[in-house]
Amino acid sequence: MEIYQLRTFIAVAQQGHLTQAAELLHLSQPAVTAQIKALEEEFGLPLFERFPGGVQLTEAGKLLQPDAEQILALARGMQNRAKALAGEPKGKVKIGTIGVPARLRLGSWLAHLRDRYPLISAQTTHGISVSVLNDVRKKVLDGGFYLGRNPYQNVTTLQLSEIGFCVALPPGMAGELVNADWKTLGKAPWLGLSQFTSLAEITLELWRSQNIAPKIVGEFDEEATLVELVKAGMGVAILAERTAKRFAADGSIALWRGGEIAVRVPLQFIYSADREQDPLIGMLKGSLKIEWDLL
Structure with missing residues (x-):
């Protein structure tokens, strides 16, 4: 029984899938399968049950998992103590x-x-x-x-x-939307967020929490771009509080309810x-x- 075999055993148990465990460990799937098989042969019992969608621990595997985790923790602890003894960190x-x-x-x-x-x-x-x-x-x-x-x-x-986010409005929409409820905001055009931006999931969660499904105008991937498009009147967007209030101060954008925080993340x-x-x-x-x- 080797430490690397136990590490593979734990990775497969956590992922529930040989391919995902292999990706996590930077190994090929056949290598992961071989290591699990070697452990099962050494222990004399199966550790996983195979299914079309992945694998799950057998009852024996469930009982052995805590032991494997403890051994790995002790090994990591030993490695960490050795590193600490090596002098100045580098x-x-x-x-x-x-x-x-x-x-x-x-x-x-x-x-x-x-x-x-x-x-x-x-x-x-x-x-x-x-x-x-x-x-x-x-x-x-x-x-x-x-x-x-x-x-x-x-x-x-x-x-x-925590970072607060405000709803930024084009100046031309401010009269209609500055004190609007969420139902009304949901009818306004919103700037869409590319999946390749950190704001995408935050915006979607906000819409879900307020039970709105706005009409999306385009798909954009940078906060600075959102600011320019709000200024140009294309649609509504959420901006980080500091950014939103900086641009609202010169009147280039307007803020819903005077800059009320719509969501904190x-x-x-x-x-x-x-x-x-x-x-x-x-x-x-x-x-x-x-x-x-x-x-």
Whole structure:
């Protein structure tokens, strides 16, 4: 029995699918199948039942899963302690970023991280919340920023703040919509959001919560583009509170109900749950807590 075999066993148990587990582990499906088969032969009993849609643990597999998780946790703990004994932390951290860097306090945070851990180098990859979440799950990224609610148990979140979003109106629609109810807002044209933007799911959730299905005008993927299109009178959109109020101040856009917050969304830092005790993750979290005054 090898540690890597137990890691594969846990991945298959969590994913319920050999192909998805293989993708997560960066292995081929035949390699994952061979490792599970080797464990089953060594233990002398089946660990999974196979179905057309995937696999699920047998009763024996369910009983053995906690033991496997404990062994892996002990192995990770040993690795982490060894790393801590190696002296000054060093290496590269890969961080996923979203939206506007200033909103993430990215500059001051990375500067603090550099000052505190001079042998740690940071590499950032800009994307959207969904892509950052997927890359953290696949361990392509060490961690990243995420806007919204995390649906995965194997990803841990550190909430940094909440971002409020306002409904932005073209000036030409303000007279009709500035104090409108949601039913009336739902009849107005709205700017559609590409799936490749962090605002897409937030906007859809807002519409669902208010039971509206607006007519969509186009599909756009950047907050700055939304601002320009609202200014031009194309339709209604949600904008981050700070952005919305900055442009409302010069009259180029109007705000529904004077800038009332339509929805609040958590801004979080995310990382793989099995790295909770990893010193590198601890460094990132510690410096973030200082930067965001969470201590």
